[in-house]
Amino acid sequence: EAGVTQFPSHSVIEKGQTVTLRCDPISGHDNLYWYRRVMGKEIKFLLHFVKESKQDESGMPNNRFLAERTGGTYSTLKVQPAELEDSGVYFCASSLGLWSSYNSPLHFGNGTRLTVT
Amino acid sequence: EDKVVQSPLSLVVHEGDTVTLNCSYEVTNFRSLLWYKQEKKAPTFLFMLTSSGIEKKSGRLSSILDKKELFSILNITATQTGDSAIYLCAVTQGGSEKLVFGKGTKLTVNP
Numbered sequence: 628e629a630g631v632t633q634f635p636s637h638s639v640i641e642k643g644q645t646v647t648l649r650c651d652p653i654s655g656h657d658n659l660y661w662y663r664r665v666m667g668k669e670i671k672f673l674l675h676f677v678k679e680s681k682q683d684e685s686g687m688p689n690n691r692f693l694a695e696r697t698g699g700t701y702s703t704l705k706v707q708p709a710e711l712e713d714s715g716v717y718f719c720a721s722s723l724g725l726w727s728s729y730n731s732p733l734h735f736g737n738g739t740r741l742t743v744t
Numbered sequence: 745e746d747k748v749v750q751s752p753l754s755l756v757v758h759e760g761d762t763v764t765l766n767c768s769y770e771v772t773n774f775r776s777l778l779w780y781k782q783e784k785k786a787p788t789f790l791f792m793l794t795s796s797g798i799e800k801k802s803g804r805l806s807s808i809l810d811k812k813e814l815f816s817i818l819n820i821t822a823t824q825t826g827d828s829a830i831y832l833c834a835v836t837q838g839g840s841e842k843l844v845f846g847k848g849t850k851l852t853v854n855p
Contacts, residue, residue, distance in 0.1 A: 683840070
C-alpha cells in the first residue's frame with residue numbers, strides 16, 4: 628500500500644509568488660489533514676477534509692491560503708502571495724475514517740519544505 | 745490557550761543509556777495523547793494513550809499517561825544510534841480530529 632505522498636518535496640520561491648503544494652492520500656482514505664511546522668515552533672493543524680468537504684479549517688492562518696480537494700481524492704494547498712513567514716514544512720496526513728474514533732493513528736506524508744526568500 | 749510542553753528540547757546520550765522524555769499538557773476536554781517519532785521526514789506513530797496508569801510497551805520503548813497530573817513520559821531503554829530522532833508528543837480533544845503538538849525532543853544517540 629502506497630503511503631501519503633506529497634509534491635514537491637522542496638520548493639524555494641520569492642516573496643509575492645504563488646506556490647501550490649499537493650498531497651495524495653492513501654487510496655480510499657476519506658479524511659485528509661494539512662499541518663505546518665514553522666521553524667522553531669510546533670507542528671500546527673491547518674485544516675481537515677472529509678472527502679471534498681472542509682470539516683474544520685480553523686487553523687488556516689489567513690486568506691492567502693487556499694486548500695481544495697476536488698473529487699475527494701488528492702488535495703492542493705495554494706499560498707498566494709507567499710510571505711517570508713510562510714516558510715516551513717507542510718505535512719499532509721490521511722485516515723480511512725475519523726481516526727480518533729477508530730483509535731488508529733494518522734498516516735503522515737514526508738512533507739513539503741517551503742522556503743520563501 | 746491549549747498547549748503541550750515537551751522536555752528536554754534536546755538530549756545527547758551514549759548507546760546503551762536509558763532516556764526519559766517528558767510531555768505535559770494543558771488542554772480543554774482532553775481525549776488522548778500520542779507519541780510520534782520523526783527521523784528525516786514523516787512522523788511515524790509510536791503510542792496512543794487514553795487511560796491513566798496503563799503502560800504501553802513496544803520493544804525497548806514504553807510510555808505511560810498520568811491524567812491527574814497531566815503528563816506523559818516516553819522511556820527508551822538500551823538506546824541505539826537508530827533511536828536518534830525528534831520525538832513528538834501530541835494531544836487530542838473531544839469533538840475534534842486535530843492534533844495539538846509539542847515542539848518535540850531531539851534525541852541524539854552517539855556510538
